Amino acid sequence: MHIPDGILPASVCLGGYVTAGAATWYSLRKIGRKEDPREGVPKASLLTAAFFVASWIHIPVPPASVHLVLNGLLGVVLGYYAFPAVLIGLFFQAVMFQHGGLSTLGVNATIMGIPALLAYYLFQLRNVVSKNNRVATTVFGFLAGAGGMGIGVFAAMVLLVTTVPAHVDAAAERASIYALTFAHIPLMVLEGVFTALVVLFLQRVKPDMLGENDKTSA
Amino acid sequence: MKVKLLTTVLVLCFFLSVPAVASAHGAKISCETKKAIEITATYDSGEPLSGGQVTIYAPDDPSTPWRKAKCDENGKYIFIPDPSKPGTWDIQVRQAGHGDMIHIPVGEDMTVGASGSTGYTPLQIILMGACVVWGFIGTALFFSVRRGR
Numbered sequence: 268m269h270i271p272d273g274i275l276p277a278s279v280c281l282g283g284y285v286t287a288g289a290a291t292w293y294s295l296r297k298i299g300r301k302e303d304p305r306e307g308v309p310k311a312s313l314l315t316a317a318f319f320v321a322s323w324i325h326i327p328v329p330p331a332s333v334h335l336v337l338n339g340l341l342g343v344v345l346g347y348y349a350f351p352a353v354l355i356g357l358f359f360q361a362v363m364f365q366h367g368g369l370s371t372l373g374v375n376a377t378i379m380g381i382p383a384l385l386a387y388y389l390f391q392l393r394n395v396v397s398k399n400n401r402v403a404t405t406v407f408g409f410l411a412g413a414g415g416m417g418i419g420v421f422a423a424m425v426l427l428v429t430t431v432p433a434h435v436d437a438a439a440e441r442a443s444i445y446a447l448t449f450a451h452i453p454l455m456v457l458e459g460v461f462t463a464l465v466v467l468f469l470q471r472v473k474p475d476m477l478g479e480n481d482k483t484s485a
Numbered sequence: 486m487k488v489k490l491l492t493t494v495l496v497l498c499f500f501l502s503v504p505a506v507a508s509a510h511g512a513k514i515s516c517e518t519k520k521a522i523e524i525t526a527t528y529d530s531g532e533p534l535s536g537g538q539v540t541i542y543a544p545d546d547p548s549t550p551w552r553k554a555k556c557d558e559n560g561k562y563i564f565i566p567d568p569s570k571p572g573t574w575d576i577q578v579r580q581a582g583h584g585d586m587i588h589i590p591v592g593e594d595m596t597v598g599a600s601g602s603t604g605y606t607p608l609q610i611i612l613m614g615a616c617v618v619w620g621f622i623g624t625a626l627f628f629s630v631r632r633g634r
Contacts, residue, residue, distance in 0.1 A: 313621065315621050334530075427581075
C-alpha cells in the first residue's frame with residue numbers, strides 16, 4: 268500500500284502533495300479550533316508510533332505480503348489529528364527504511380490519511396444510534412476500521428492501474444495489482460475486528476478518548 | 486556372371502568410400518567468459534518478486550529502456566551490460582505497484598562498483614525503529630507533563 272519512488276509519474280506525485288497539503292491545512296485548522304489543541308497530542312503521538320510499527324507486521328498473501336496499516340483506527344481515535352499523524356508516520360517510514368518514498372509521500376498520505384478522516388466521520392455516525400450502545404460502537408468501529416483501509420487500498424489500486432507506464436507489460440502489471448488488491452480483503456476484516464475491539468475497550472475504560480467530551484472553542 | 490557381381494561390388498565400394506558431407510546439419514558450440522550482473526528483487530518482507538518486470542536503462546540513454554525482461558521465480562535476473570557503454574546502469578524491477586530502482590556503476594574494464602542500495606541488518610532496523618518509537622513516546626510524555634502542570 269506504500270507506493271515507492273519511481274512508480275508514479277511526477278504529475279501524480281505533485282498532485283499528491285497538493286491534496287496532502289490541503290488535508291493537513293484543513294486538519295490543523297480544525298485542531299486549532301479546539302479548546303485545548305495540545306490535549307490530543309499525547310494520544311496522537313502514541314498512535315503515530317503504533318502506525319509506524321504496524322507496517323512491519325507482514326501477513327504473507329500471494330503474490331506479495333500485506334501489512335497492517337491501522338489508518339481506520341487512527342481516524343476513529345484521533346479524529347482530525349489522524350491526518351498529521353499518518354503524514355509524520357509515513358515520513359519516518361520513508362526516511363528510515365525506504366518504505367514508501369519521499370516523492371510519493373504526498374500520494375501515500377492522501378490515500379491513507381483521507382480514508383482515516385472518512386473513518387472518523389463514519390464512526391461518528393454511531394451517535395445517531397446511541398453513544399453508549401455497545402452494539403453500535405462495535406458495528407461502526409468495525410466499519411470504520413475496515414472501511415478506512417478498504418478506501419485506501421481502492422484509491423491505491425485506481426492510481427496504479429491508471430498510471431502503468433508504456434514500457435511495462437500493462438496486462439501483467441494490472442493483473443498483479445488486482446491480485447494484490449484482493450489480497451487486502453482478509454486484512455480489511457482483521458483491521459475492522461481490531462478497531463472494533465479497541466473502541467469497545469476504550470469505551471469501557473476511557474470513553475473520552477473516543478471524542479465523547481470534545482470541545483471546540485467558539 | 487562373375488564380372489557382373491564384381492562390378493556391383495566395386496560400384497558399392499565406391500559410393501561407401503565417398504566421405505559424407507554433413508555440414509548442412511552441423512552444430513558448433515563455442516564459449517567465452519563474460520562478466521554478468523545478477524540482481525535479486527525482494528519485497529520488504531524478504532519474499533522474492535517472482536515474475537517482476539525488469540527494465541534496464543543504459544548509461545547513454547537513461548530515458549529509453551535498453552532491455553525489458555522478467556525476473557525468475559526467485560526474483561533473480563542476470564544480464565551482461567554492453568561493454569561499449571561504461572557508466573551507471575539503472576535497473577528497475579516492478580510488480581503490482583511495488584518496486585525499486587538500483588543504480589550500478591560499470592567501468593570500462595567491466596568492473597562493477599558498489600550499488601546504491603542501502604541494506605540494513607535486522608539489528609540496525611530494530612535499533613532505528615526503537616529510536617523513532619522512543620521519540621514518539623517522548624513527545625507524548627512531554628505534552629502530558631505540560632498538561633499536568
